[in-house]
Amino acid sequence: MKTILEIENLAVHFPINIGTVRAVEDVSLTLKQGEVMGLVGESGCGKSTLGFSILRLLRPPGRIVKGKMLYHGRDIVQMSEREILSLRGRKIAMIFQDPLTSLNPLFRIDQQFMETLFTHEKRLSKTAAFRRAETMLESLGISPERLLEYPHQLSGGMRQRIMIGMGLILNPDLLIADEPTTSLDVIVEAQFLDLLNELRKKFNLTIILITHNLGNVAQLADRITVMYGGTLVEVGQANAIFDNPLHPYTRGLLSSIPNIKLDQPKLVTMPGSPPDLVNPPPGCVFHPRCPRAMEVCRVERPGVYKCDGRLVSCWLYG
Amino acid sequence: MRYSPAAGIAKAITGFTGLGKKYGLEWWILVIGACIILAILFMALFASSIAPFSPHDQNTGLQLAPPGGDHLMGTDNLQRDVWSRIIHGSRTILRVAVLAAIISSVIGITLGLISGFSGGFFDRISSLIMDSVYSFPGLILAIAFAAMLGPGVINITLAVSVIYIPTYFRLVRGQTLAIKEELYVEAAKAIGASGFTILWKYIFPNVIATTVVVFTLNVADAIMIEAALTYLGLGLPPSIVDWGMDLSMGKKFLPSGQWWLITFPGAMISLLALGFTMLGEGLAEILNPRLLER
Amino acid sequence: MVFILLSIVFVVLRVMPGDPVSSMLGGHAPEKVIEQKKQELGLNRSLPIQYLDYLWQICRLDLGDSMVFKQRVTKAIAEKLPATIELTICGIFITIFLGVFLGAYAADKRRMLQDYAIRLYGIVVYCIPVYWMGLMLQLIFGIWLDILPIAGRTGPRVFASTFEKTGLYVLDTILVRDFSALGDVLLHLILPAFTLGLVLSGIFVRLTRANMLDVLKADYITAAEARGIRHKKIVYKHALKNAVIPILTMMGLQIALLMAGAVLTETTFSWPGMGRLLLERIYLRDYPTIQGVIIIITLVVATASLIVDIIYAIVDPRVRY
Numbered sequence: 001m002k003t004i005l006e007i008e009n010l011a012v013h014f015p016i017n018i019g020t021v022r023a024v025e026d027v028s029l030t031l032k033q034g035e036v037m038g039l040v041g042e043s044g045c046g047k048s049t050l051g052f053s054i055l056r057l058l059r060p061p062g063r064i065v066k067g068k069m070l071y072h073g074r075d076i077v078q079m080s081e082r083e084i085l086s087l088r089g090r091k092i093a094m095i096f097q098d099p100l101t102s103l104n105p106l107f108r109i110d111q112q113f114m115e116t117l118f119t120h121e122k123r124l125s126k127t128a129a130f131r132r133a134e135t136m137l138e139s140l141g142i143s144p145e146r147l148l149e150y151p152h153q154l155s156g157g158m159r160q161r162i163m164i165g166m167g168l169i170l171n172p173d174l175l176i177a178d179e180p181t182t183s184l185d186v187i188v189e190a191q192f193l194d195l196l197n198e199l200r201k202k203f204n205l206t207i208i209l210i211t212h213n214l215g216n217v218a219q220l221a222d223r224i225t226v227m228y229g230g231t232l233v234e235v236g237q238a239n240a241i242f243d244n245p246l247h248p249y250t251r252g253l254l255s256s257i258p259n260i261k262l263d264q265p266k267l268v269t270m271p272g273s274p275p276d277l278v279n280p281p282p283g284c285v286f287h288p289r290c291p292r293a294m295e296v297c298r299v300e301r302p303g304v305y306k307c308d309g310r311l312v313s314c315w316l317y318g
Numbered sequence: 319m320r321y322s323p324a325a326g327i328a329k330a331i332t333g334f335t336g337l338g339k340k341y342g343l344e345w346w347i348l349v350i351g352a353c354i355i356l357a358i359l360f361m362a363l364f365a366s367s368i369a370p371f372s373p374h375d376q377n378t379g380l381q382l383a384p385p386g387g388d389h390l391m392g393t394d395n396l397q398r399d400v401w402s403r404i405i406h407g408s409r410t411i412l413r414v415a416v417l418a419a420i421i422s423s424v425i426g427i428t429l430g431l432i433s434g435f436s437g438g439f440f441d442r443i444s445s446l447i448m449d450s451v452y453s454f455p456g457l458i459l460a461i462a463f464a465a466m467l468g469p470g471v472i473n474i475t476l477a478v479s480v481i482y483i484p485t486y487f488r489l490v491r492g493q494t495l496a497i498k499e500e501l502y503v504e505a506a507k508a509i510g511a512s513g514f515t516i517l518w519k520y521i522f523p524n525v526i527a528t529t530v531v532v533f534t535l536n537v538a539d540a541i542m543i544e545a546a547l548t549y550l551g552l553g554l555p556p557s558i559v560d561w562g563m564d565l566s567m568g569k570k571f572l573p574s575g576q577w578w579l580i581t582f583p584g585a586m587i588s589l590l591a592l593g594f595t596m597l598g599e600g601l602a603e604i605l606n607p608r609l610l611e612r
Numbered sequence: 613m614v615f616i617l618l619s620i621v622f623v624v625l626r627v628m629p630g631d632p633v634s635s636m637l638g639g640h641a642p643e644k645v646i647e648q649k650k651q652e653l654g655l656n657r658s659l660p661i662q663y664l665d666y667l668w669q670i671c672r673l674d675l676g677d678s679m680v681f682k683q684r685v686t687k688a689i690a691e692k693l694p695a696t697i698e699l700t701i702c703g704i705f706i707t708i709f710l711g712v713f714l715g716a717y718a719a720d721k722r723r724m725l726q727d728y729a730i731r732l733y734g735i736v737v738y739c740i741p742v743y744w745m746g747l748m749l750q751l752i753f754g755i756w757l758d759i760l761p762i763a764g765r766t767g768p769r770v771f772a773s774t775f776e777k778t779g780l781y782v783l784d785t786i787l788v789r790d791f792s793a794l795g796d797v798l799l800h801l802i803l804p805a806f807t808l809g810l811v812l813s814g815i816f817v818r819l820t821r822a823n824m825l826d827v828l829k830a831d832y833i834t835a836a837e838a839r840g841i842r843h844k845k846i847v848y849k850h851a852l853k854n855a856v857i858p859i860l861t862m863m864g865l866q867i868a869l870l871m872a873g874a875v876l877t878e879t880t881f882s883w884p885g886m887g888r889l890l891l892e893r894i895y896l897r898d899y900p901t902i903q904g905v906i907i908i909i910t911l912v913v914a915t916a917s918l919i920v921d922i923i924y925a926i927v928d929p930r931v932r933y
Contacts, residue, residue, distance in 0.1 A: 057837055088840035101831040105930060106853050116839045150929045450616040457872030458909060465894040542741055546876055549743055550891060577751055584744030591739035599735060
């Protein structure tokens with residue numbers, strides 16, 4: 001499979017008045033065409049920041065301070081304003097968590113679709129654009145009459161599907177989905193994931209699924225990247241990681257999922273709290289909470305090691 | 319929660335000085351505003367000593383002289399020194415504006431407290447009247463009052479003060495309504511505190527902080543209205559030195575290019591109003607986190 | 613609320629010191645003549661009856677007769693009202709355009725020099741008295757540079773009677789296709805409208821900026837960015853449209869300020885509108901006219917609020933459906 005995106009040693013910092021928040025620190029990732037990569041971790045681990053960085057959507061004061069992101073060979077970090085604008089929506093698209101607030105309440109659905117189309121295909125006629133919007137809605141299972149309505153008139157599930165539609169209308173190679181199901185109820189969530197799968201196959205999409213919900217990931221992802229405290233923890237095939245998590249954090253994460261079949265008197269949690277990203281602990285970011293921390297973990301940051309066909313950032317495997 | 323009016327005032331002041339470490343834009347705005355006010359206040363208090371001529375002196379020998387020489391800001395058509403008139407004019411405008419603001423605030427706050435606290439018919443009627451007056455153009459109301467009352471410092475002060483009563487009323491009433499529902503007021507009632515005690519010890523102190531800000535902005539507005547009224551020829555007899563009146567007199571000489579007659583009085587009005595506005599805005603920004611405690 | 617205001621006007625004008633009739637008759641008229649006049653004007657009837665009569669008159673838009681001139685108050689006002697309306701509308705346009713676009717620009721350039729400069733402008737401009745602004749503009753553009761007229765609605769060679777129909781000269785000159793007159797009328801509108809508009813723009817600058825800052829944080833803005841829409845379009849189309857809605861409601865409250873400003877502007881520019889009429893009649897103690905003008909102003913302010921509500925419903929689809 002071809003590699004479409006290669007992230008090398010990316011670092012994203014947010015300089016604020018009390019210090020610099022190291023939201024993403026030295027993360028490297030490879031994405032192959034057609035796969036679904038689940039990007040998981042707890043809140044504040046940097047996964048969303050990473051997702052936003054890919055399209056350079058970071059809000060100031062956030063800045064990419066180091067690293068490269070090679071898309072089909074060209075470095076996104078170095079791209080000009082014009083190049084990035086043509087990339088966004090057309091080659092790489094992003095959808096967000098809350099579909100109600102992600103759609104401009106003052107514009108009709110068709111207007112919002114057509115604007116996206118006209119931005120990238122300037123010679124398009126109004127009728128052609130409208131027809132493409134109609135076709136997209138049909139493939140999403142929504143009646144085309146809805147095009148003439150305003151976002152607040154649609155249900156939550158419909159809005160989320162429209163979000164996907166707007167992301168995919170120009171047939172991008174890559175879709176970044178930032179916590180797309182967090183605001184949906186369980187049934188709608190399941191439908192959404194099915195739809196995503198269908199669309200993936202139909203359009204040969206590559207998807208980065210950013211989520212803290214391991215269930216979604218289990219259902220959909222081919223590979224998983226686990227992040228913690230802004231750093232990469234473990235990357236590998238989804239099944240392999242679920243069967244046998246290598247990194248102590250991943251292990252803790254998976255065992256904290258409540259299991260309806262087991263008789264658990266207490267839920268399993270990990271002691272301690274997420275790291276302070278302004279003053280991260282020295283050495284391995286996870287060491288204060290790690291049940292298997294060693295001397296070296298407190299002092300030096302682990303590199304990324306290959307083990308079992310996976311990548312792990314832990315001294316245990318170094 | 320405060321239990322004494324003194325503490326309430328102290329709260330407003332500590333909010334003011336306690337954030338000294340953050341020397342942001344708001345702080346500077348406040349400082350500049352305060353400096354402007356102090357400078358003009360100084361001018362007003364020591365007018366007779368500072369002014370080189372008497373503002374009524376019509377024998378300086380130079381008629382309609384441009385700025386220069388003995389006359390920093392030139393002279394008017396009656397040979398009076400403009401700079402001296404500016405200095406003395408500051409007294410009039412400050413007196414009227416501050417006094418009007420005090421009258422407004424006392425009446426407005428009292429009515430607001432009573433209305434908000436007692437509720438019922440009185441509250442409904444007062445609110446209706448206050449809201450109506452509030453939505454009406456203030457200046458026109460002031461013009462009407464000034465015209466009816468006739469010229470005089472007292473009259474113009476009254477005319478100006480009437481306009482702002484609704485502002486204080488609405489502000490204080492709103493806060494009173496909110497505080498009234500708080501548990502500690504319930505508790506006080508439960509142990510038998512009288513209505514007056516509750517008003518004075520609980521509600522009033524909490525209301526002070528916002529009121530101070532509104533007061534400064536009120537003075538700024540009052541300055542503008544006073545000047546507007548005298549510019550229109552209502553409110554003060556020509557024997558009193560006033561910036562607005564000087565503007566209206568100087569207006570006649572505009573076509574012949576004697577710019578100093580209008581530039582300086584107008585600039586002073588703007589400056590003084592700006593001083594109070596900056597003070598108020600700066601205060602509002604700084605006290606804001608405290609106010610949001612509510 | 614209109615009702616309350618009208619009632620207050622009634623009370624205030626009756627309660628104020630000074631007897632209108634004696635001043636009208638010159639102050640030294642004999643008792644009998646005063647009584648007779650009072651009876652004529654209906655001023656010796658009981659207050660409640662006068663009140664009801666007053667309300668009834670307003671409903672019929674009959675504002676009585678001027679005490680000083682031989683004319684109906686309604687007619688006197690009708691002659692001057694269009695001038696004030698024209699000035700006020702132009703003022704509104706300038707205020708909104710200046711205020712909204714400067715505010716949006718400041719929000720876009722947040723924390724940069726332009727932002728601070730515009731915020732300073734917002735505070736300072738409101739403190740400048742309208743009439744002083746007018747006088748200074750007259751000085752600079754009318755006297756020193758001599759490129760704009762400083763008084764009246766038309767120049768010496770243009771005769772309003774040739775096109776006057778609605779009283780709104782911009783409209784009238786277009787209707788009769790007298791474009792040179794149109795040019796003249798517009799020239800005369802520039803300085804007064806700018807005077808009025810500039811001073812109030814400060815409020816809108818700050819409001820727009822504050823709303824824009826909030827809107828720019830919204831998800832749909834990020835989503836639009838993610839679709840590759842250009843930055844300018846995002847700020848001035850997507851964000852601004854959302855930000856101005858709450859500002860529209862503020863517009864209603866600003867009408868009052870605009871009317872006050874109009875009075876001052878009219879005096880400064882010799883603009884033949886209601887403001888000048890009001891002042892004129894105050895000097896002459898023409899109480900019916902004074903009362904009439906204040907009533908009309910009240911009605912205008914109330915109508916403006918209503919119009920603002922309607923505009924709000926048109927612009928925000930969430931209110932409609």
